[in-house]
Amino acid sequence: EKARELARSIVKFMDLKCQELSERCGFKVVLEQTPAESTSYRFAKLDLKSFPEAAYIVRGNRSTGEIYYTNSTHIPYDVPMDPIDKVIEEGRFHPMIKAGAITHIWMGERRPDERALASFVRKVFSHSDNAQVAFSPEFTICNACGRVTRGLLDVCNSCGSSDVDGITRITGYYTRISSWNAGKRGELKDRFRVAVH
Numbered sequence: 001e002k003a004r005e006l007a008r009s010i011v012k013f014m015d016l017k018c019q020e021l022s023e024r025c026g027f028k029v030v031l032e033q034t035p036a037e038s039t040s041y042r043f044a045k046l047d048l049k050s051f052p053e054a055a056y057i058v059r060g061n062r063s064t065g066e067i068y069y070t071n072s073t074h075i076p077y078d079v080p081m082d083p084i085d086k087v088i089e090e091g092r093f094h095p096m097i098k099a100g101a102i103t104h105i106w107m108g109e110r111r112p113d114e115r116a117l118a119s120f121v122r123k124v125f126s127h128s129d130n131a132q133v134a135f136s137p138e139f140t141i142c143n144a145c146g147r148v149t150r151g152l153l154d155v156c157n158s159c160g161s162s163d164v165d166g167i168t169r170i171t172g173y174y175t176r177i178s179s180w181n182a183g184k185r186g187e188l189k190d191r192f193r194v195a196v197h
Contacts, residue, residue: 008092011073015096032099033072035171040069041183059190066186071171073097074104078190084123091130102132104169108193109138109151120196135196136169141176152177 014031021029044067047054059076060067070076073093075086087103094101112120117135124133140153144161152166166177170184177188 004089007073011093011096030098031096033097033101036071037171037184038181040071041067041181044069044183060183060186064182064186066182066189068183068187073101077187078192080192083120083194083196087124087130087133088128091128094131095129100131102134102172103130105133105135105196106191106193107135107137107196110193110195111150112196116196134169138166138168140164140166
C-alpha cells in the first residue's frame with residue numbers, strides 16, 4: 001500500500017506540473033499512459049546493465065532475456081487479482097492521466113458470458129474512476145490452413161500443423177506475437193488471465 005500511495009503522489013505531482021505548464025505556456029499539457037511497446041524492454045535491459053541493483057524491480061525471466069518493466073500505472077501483470085479490484089485500483093490514477101489511460105483485463109481463451117460482461121462493465125463505471133477497460137482474449141492462427149482458434153496453442157487443432165502464431169493485444173491493438181520483442185513475450189507469459197464474472 002505504501003508503494004501505491006507513493007505512485008499516486010508522484011502522478012499527482014506530475015499532473016499538477018502539467019497544469020502549471022498549461023497555464024504558463026497557453027496550451028494544454030497533460031499526462032498520458034503511453035503504449036511504449038519497446039520502452040519497457042529497452043529500459044529494463046539498459047538499467048540491468050548500468051544499475052544491477054534494478055534486478056529486484058525488473059520483471060520477467062533474466063535467463064532468457066525476456067525482461068521488462070510494468071508499464072505506466074498498471075499493476076504488475078503477474079499479480080493474481082480480482083478484475084474488479086484491479087479496475088478500481090488502476091482507476092485511482094485515471095483522473096490524473098487526462099490524455100488517456102486504460103486497464104487491461106487479460107482473458108486468455110475464456111469466452112465471457114454476455115450478461116456477466118455487461119454486469120462487469122456497469123460495476124466498473126459505477127464503482128471506479130477508471131476511464132477505459134479493454135477485455136483482451138488470445139487467439140492462435142494457423143499459417144498452414146488459416147484456422148483461427150481461441151487461446152494460444154502450439155499446434156493447430158484443425159490440421160495438426162505446428163506452423164502457428166498467437167494473436168493478442170500488445171498494448172492498444174492486436175498483433176501477431178511473432179513480431180513482439182523479448183520483453184513483450186516475457187510479459188505475455190506473466191499475464192494473469194481471468195474470467196469475468
